[in-house]
Amino acid sequence: ETTSDDPPADFLVRLGIMGPSGKVLAARYDKYRQINRFVEMVADVFAHLPPEGALRVVDFGCGKAYLTFALYHYLRCVKGREVAMVGVDVKTEVLAECETLARDLHYDGLTFVASDIESYPDAGGADMVVALHACDTATDDALARAVRWQARVILAVPCCQHELFRQINAPTMRPLLKHGLVKERFAALLTDALRASLLETQGYATQLLEFVETEHTPKNLLIRAVRHAQTEHRDRLRREYETLRDFWGVHPALETLLASAHEIPIG
Numbered sequence: 501e502t503t504s505d506d507p508p509a510d511f512l513v514r515l516g517i518m519g520p521s522g523k524v525l526a527a528r529y530d531k532y533r534q535i536n537r538f539v540e541m542v543a544d545v546f547a548h549l550p551p552e553g554a555l556r557v558v559d560f561g562c563g564k565a566y567l568t569f570a571l572y573h574y575l576r577c578v579k580g581r582e583v584a585m586v587g588v589d590v591k592t593e594v595l596a597e598c599e600t601l602a603r604d605l606h607y608d609g610l611t612f613v614a615s616d617i618e619s620y621p622d623a624g625g626a627d628m629v630v631a632l633h634a635c636d637t638a639t640d641d642a643l644a645r646a647v648r649w650q651a652r653v654i655l656a657v658p659c660c661q662h663e664l665f666r667q668i669n670a671p672t673m674r675p676l677l678k679h680g681l682v683k684e685r686f687a688a689l690l691t692d693a694l695r696a697s698l699l700e701t702q703g704y705a706t707q708l709l710e711f712v713e714t715e716h717t718p719k720n721l722l723i724r725a726v727r728h729a730q731t732e733h734r735d736r737l738r739r740e741y742e743t744l745r746d747f748w749g750v751h752p753a754l755e756t757l758l759a760s761a762h763e764i765p766i767g
Contacts, residue, residue, distance in 0.1 A: 510605055511569040535570045537711060538655075541724060542574060545653050548726045549627055554582035554609070558626040560617045560642040561634040562587035565598045571630065572610045583609040590616050617641040625649040633659040637753040643695060643723075644757035647702050654704065654725040657711050658695075661688040669749035692721055694752050697741040699725045701734060702758070 508522035517528040517535070524532045549555055555575055562568045568587045576583045587610070589595055595612040602610045613620070617634065618641050629651045631642035639658040646654045665687040668677060677683045696706040704725035711722040745752065 509573060511573055511601075511607075514601055514605065515564075515566060515569065517566075531566060534711075535566060538567050539570055539574050541655065541709065541711075541722065542571060542653075545724065545726050546579065548652050550652065554584045555628065556624065556626045557583060557585040557628045557630065558620075558645075559585065559587045559630040559632075560620070560645075561631055561638065562589050562595075562598070562612070563591070563633070564594055565601075565612070567630070567632055568598070568610070569601070569605075569607070572607055576607070576609060585610045587612040588615050588617065588620055590614060617645065620645070622648070626651050628653040628655070630654075631656040633657055635660040636662050640695070640752070640754040640757055643699065643754055646725075647699070647704075647758060650727060652727050654699070654723065656695075656723040658688075658692055658721065658723070661691045663753055664691045664694075664748075664750050667748075667750040670747060673748075689721075690748060690750070691752070692723060694741065694745060694750070695754055696723055696725075697737070697744060698752070698754050698758065699723070701737045701741055703727055703731070703734075 508518055508520065512518035512524075512532070512535075513520055516525065517532050518524050557571065557575070559565070559568045559571070565587050568585070572583060572585050575581050575585075587595070587598060589612070592614045595614055599612045602612070617631075617638055622645075626646070626649050629642060629646035629649065631639055632655070634642055634656070636659075639656055639661075643654065643656060665684055668683070668687060668690070670677065676686065692708060696708055699706045704727050706723065706725045709722045709724055711720045745755070
């Protein structure tokens with residue numbers, strides 16, 4: 501075990517990350533650091549969430565829900581807000597375990613629903629949308645849903661980005677793209693840059709941040725977007741997006757999803 505400066509948290513103990521004395525288990529310290537980093541990123545944008553009423557949060561692709569529980573704990577137990585949070589995933593057995601743990605911890609505002617992102621109902625909306633390690637264009641499904649809901653805060657860690665790898669067509673960049681490994685890594689970065697740019701056209705201030713150190717996972721880029729009311733730069737932002745998209749000869753899924761929902765007039 502290793503000493504932690506934080507008091508013991510019931511959810512960390514139950515998830516096997518922290519011992520009852522408040523010491524973090526050595527084998528789970530990377531997960532503990534990931535949780536703390538995630539909470540720090542939420543804390544930085546907490547002021548942008550609605551100041552009153554229950555905070556509506558949807559976590560798409562929650563998996564075993566380590567970060568779902570951490571987010572609920574931060575919002576409800578640390579910040580003292582009422583929370584209505586839903587963890588969404590297709591793995592029913594895992595969700596049953598999460599549901600049991602939520603009830604044992606008396607996290608009454610936290611529930612879990614078995615669904616893919618595309619089929620999840622629109623009713624209710626969300627103030628915050630989280631999508632951590634949704635595979636390939638599932639991240640785009642989550643981002644498009646968040647935009648449609650006009651969510652105040654979006655947090656996404658993309659995973660397995662194959663879409664643009666198959667599409668990139670920029671002959672002048674052949675010395676870069678002829679190497680499969682380089683092309684794969686660049687395609688992932690281009691995917692997220694285009695996603696961030698599209699979110700900006702929809703009225704979000706967007707940042708691309710390092711989530712965890714690269715020695716722990718290569719999937720370490722987090723898209724953090726905060727909705728604002730400014731509209732004067734929309735045309736410029738749209739032109740910037742279109743220029744980048746057209747240079748690389750790609751057609752991102754997020755643009756298609758937003759256009760089909762009549763969210764964007766992209767040319």
